[in-house]
Amino acid sequence: xxxxxVRFDVELRQLVNTESAQALKLSNIEFLVINELISSRGxxxxxxxMCALLLPKVVTAQDITIAITNIKAFLGANTxxxxxxxxxxxxxxxxxxxxxxxxxxPYAAFxxxxxxxxxxxxxxxxxxxxxxxxxxxxIHFSLPEQILLDGKSSVLVPxxxxxxxxxxxxxxxxxxxxxxxxxxTLTWDKIYTSASPAGDMLHxxxxxxxxxxxxxxxxxxxxxxxxxxxxNDSWLQEYGLCx
Amino acid sequence: xxxxxxxxxxxxxxxxPILITLIFILGLCxxxxxxxxxxxxxxxxxxxxxxxxxxxxxxxxxxxxxxxxIGSSVELKMxxxxxxxxxxSVSGIGTLVExxxxxxxxxxxxxxxxxxxxxxxxxxxxxxxxxxxxxxKSITNGAAGQGEAFYIKVLEMDxxxxxxxxxLNERNALWACKIL
Numbered sequence: 001x002x003x004x005x006v007r008f009d010v011e012l013r014q015l016v017n018t019e020s021a022q023a024l025k026l027s028n029i030e031f032l033v034i035n036e037l038i039s040s041r042g043x044x045x046x047x048x049x050m051c052a053l054l055l056p057k058v059v060t061a062q063d064i065t066i067a068i069t070n071i072k073a074f075l076g077a078n079t080x081x082x083x084x085x086x087x088x089x090x091x092x093x094x095x096x097x098x099x100x101x102x103x104x105x106p107y108a109a110f111x112x113x114x115x116x117x118x119x120x121x122x123x124x125x126x127x128x129x130x131x132x133x134x135x136x137x138x139i140h141f142s143l144p145e146q147i148l149l150d151g152k153s154s155v156l157v158p159x160x161x162x163x164x165x166x167x168x169x170x171x172x173x174x175x176x177x178x179x180x181x182x183x184x185t186l187t188w189d190k191i192y193t194s195a196s197p198a199g200d201m202l203h204x205x206x207x208x209x210x211x212x213x214x215x216x217x218x219x220x221x222x223x224x225x226x227x228x229x230x231x232n233d234s235w236l237q238e239y240g241l242c243x
Numbered sequence: 244x245x246x247x248x249x250x251x252x253x254x255x256x257x258x259x260p261i262l263i264t265l266i267f268i269l270g271l272c273x274x275x276x277x278x279x280x281x282x283x284x285x286x287x288x289x290x291x292x293x294x295x296x297x298x299x300x301x302x303x304x305x306x307x308x309x310x311x312x313i314g315s316s317v318e319l320k321m322x323x324x325x326x327x328x329x330x331x332s333v334s335g336i337g338t339l340v341e342x343x344x345x346x347x348x349x350x351x352x353x354x355x356x357x358x359x360x361x362x363x364x365x366x367x368x369x370x371x372x373x374x375x376x377x378x379x380k381s382i383t384n385g386a387a388g389q390g391e392a393f394y395i396k397v398l399e400m401d402x403x404x405x406x407x408x409x410x411l412n413e414r415n416a417l418w419a420c421k422i423l
Binding site: 114117118121122124125128129132159160161165192193194195196197198200201203204205206207212213214216217218219220221222223224225230239240 | 261262265266268269272273276289290291292293294295296297306368369370398401404406408410412414415416417418419
């Protein structure tokens with residue numbers, strides 16, 4: 001009768017490890033326990049029934065536990081798992097070894113082919129998601145120049161489409177900013193402004209946040225000449241840039 | 244050879260269901276991307292007051308600019324107003340050629356245009372004339388008989404409050420618009 005590589009010798013009342021050629025002489029309790037487990041292999045043997053087998057000698061559950069521990073220690077780590085402790089019921093000797101093959105690293109359980117396929121799929125998923133799911137929900141553009149109006153919580157944001165426009169109009173927009181600063185009240189949080197390349201048209205976009213909503217207005221100034229002197233306090237008030 | 248990588252393919256890790264699941268998810272994503280067209284149709288309505296520096300009298304003029312995108316088709320309409328009446332409107336229909344980043348930019352190619360005028364005399368103000376010329380240029384100036392593309396940049400957009408600020412590269416125009 002074998003438990004894994006360990007042979008149970010009934011006549012000599014010992015366990016013999018056929019791999020290491022070591023033997024364990026069994027005590028009376030150990031012999032009766034292992035004999036009972038082997039004869040009821042695949043079934044749970046209760047502690048009480050094993051204690052009853054040893055009568056009239058008084059044996060406690062503690063003695064049975066010590067005997068099982070000794071037997072398992074001899075069987076070794078792999079074979080010992082064939083004896084299962086069933087809580088509140090007893091002990092079970094499995095017919096076959098339940099040992100799971102352990103690997104030294106998690107990658108050892110995974111073939112290179114499968115790992116490569118998994119990696120490839122992962123990369124394809126990332127590329128797919130990155131190229132197909134672009135969000136454009138809200139855009140807050142970082143602008144090159146925002147003129148904070150002195151004494152106000154507002155900004156004037158000139159938009160230039162080229163460096164030439166920047167050179168031509170930057171000083172003029174700064175003058176507009178100075179005039180806006182002179183307004184008594186400025187209701188807008190942000191004023192975008194731009195000039196056409198020929199300088200004949202000015203664009204103003206004014207916006208303010210009111211109760212988590214954006215209020216905005218557009219203003220187009222047509223036929224603008226070289227001079228922007230018409231932009232004064234009364235003009236700014238008349239066209240709603242300030243109050 | 245006793246190489247566990249080659250010898251034991253499935254022990255300790257049931258990889259096949261994971262691989263099948265990943266292949267299924269990837270296939271599903273590709274199928275959805277191929278078959279489902281995301282609805283990115285949008286209509287923007289922009290209106291503006293205007294001030295003509297050449298006119299000394301009080302003015303009640305303005306402009307209205309509308310952009311509508313349906314699929315890859317784009318329709319633009321610029322209307323000049325006086326006393327809340329339409330004076331001249333220039334409209335064009337084109338194709339959305341490309342959407343590029345990092346500043347969200349729409350490249351539009353005009354295919355055809357129409358001019359509608361309620362003026363008694365066909366004498367347009369210079370800025371109206373310039374708009375007409377720009378549209379003509381957009382249709383005819385491109386290579387191989389095609390129009391010259393123009394660009395619409397989105398400077399700021401908040402879909403929750405329904406507003407967008409755009410810049411048109413032609414004449415460096417700025418518009419704040421309602422998203423309809």
